[in-house]
Amino acid sequence: MRVLLLLTLLLSGACYAKQLTIAIGEYPPFSGKKLEQQGIVPRIIRAAFASEGHTVKFEFMPWGRSFKAAKGGRYDAAAYWFCTPKRKLDFYCSEPLYYEATYFYFNKRKPLETWSSLEDLQGLNIGATKGYSYTAQFWQLAKQKKLKVDSVTSDLQNLEKLVKGRIDLFPMATIPASHLIKQHFSREEAEQIAFNSKPLLTQSSHLLFLKKNANSKHLLASFNRGLENIKRSGLYEVILNLAGPVEVSSNRYIFLK
Numbered sequence: 001m002r003v004l005l006l007l008t009l010l011l012s013g014a015c016y017a018k019q020l021t022i023a024i025g026e027y028p029p030f031s032g033k034k035l036e037q038q039g040i041v042p043r044i045i046r047a048a049f050a051s052e053g054h055t056v057k058f059e060f061m062p063w064g065r066s067f068k069a070a071k072g073g074r075y076d077a078a079a080y081w082f083c084t085p086k087r088k089l090d091f092y093c094s095e096p097l098y099y100e101a102t103y104f105y106f107n108k109r110k111p112l113e114t115w116s117s118l119e120d121l122q123g124l125n126i127g128a129t130k131g132y133s134y135t136a137q138f139w140q141l142a143k144q145k146k147l148k149v150d151s152v153t154s155d156l157q158n159l160e161k162l163v164k165g166r167i168d169l170f171p172m173a174t175i176p177a178s179h180l181i182k183q184h185f186s187r188e189e190a191e192q193i194a195f196n197s198k199p200l201l202t203q204s205s206h207l208l209f210l211k212k213n214a215n216s217k218h219l220l221a222s223f224n225r226g227l228e229n230i231k232r233s234g235l236y237e238v239i240l241n242l243a244g245p246v247e248v249s250s251n252r253y254i255f256l257k
Contacts, residue, residue: 020049096204127169134201138171
């Protein structure tokens with residue numbers, strides 16, 4: 001019943017207090033301009049804010065540009081980012097939208113059998129997507145030239161390079177990787193791609209609110225309340241299940257595997 005009430009609110013479009021504009025990037029199936037309702041994360045954000053009386057407009061752009069635009073104060077929030085110490089200098093971080101694990105993908109012609117530390121990957125050509133955090137150590141080793149990292153603008157470009165053998169590894173979460181592989185590669189190409197079972201990181205994604213914006217604290221509190229509302233109602237889990245299998249962790253958040 002609670003889910004039905006919230007769905008009615010989302011569809012009715014009645015009596016919203018404010019329309020918010022949020023900068024976001026492409027990361028299907030979690031977000032994408034051409035996806036149904038622009039993806040799973042926009043659905044979660046819209047539902048949370050709708051329960052608090054707000055509508056949301058998303059503006060899609062490359063990840064690096066979206067973050068820069070949000071940091072420049074042009075948007076009400078930035079969706080959706082790891083809450084790193086560096087970002088916390090300028091932004092308030094919402095409660096987690098979801099958790100995901102990132103793994104190293106490889107071409108089966110040159111498999112990554114095992115690794116215990118990033119230093120073990122020296123000499124391999126690693127793809128990265130501009131604007132992504134990965135880990136501080138990953139970028140530090142890249143800066144020190146201890147890792148060979150080549151950055152491009154999209155995950156799809158990196159997967160294409162992996163299939164062609166132009167890179168050896170590419171770190172990515174399993175659900176968006178599976179989505180892109182199914183959408184853009186032939187069966188023969190897809191069968192070439194696998195990932196090592198040791199995660200590079202497991203991290204949560206957040207909505208970021210610029211500290212220097214006067215209404216950010218209010219919007220942060222409003223969003224967090226709305227997120228809790230849709231968790232209690234069951235709507236949150238309904239939306240997340242659109243991405244694939246989920247399990248509920250001990251702290252009540254949904255982890256995607």
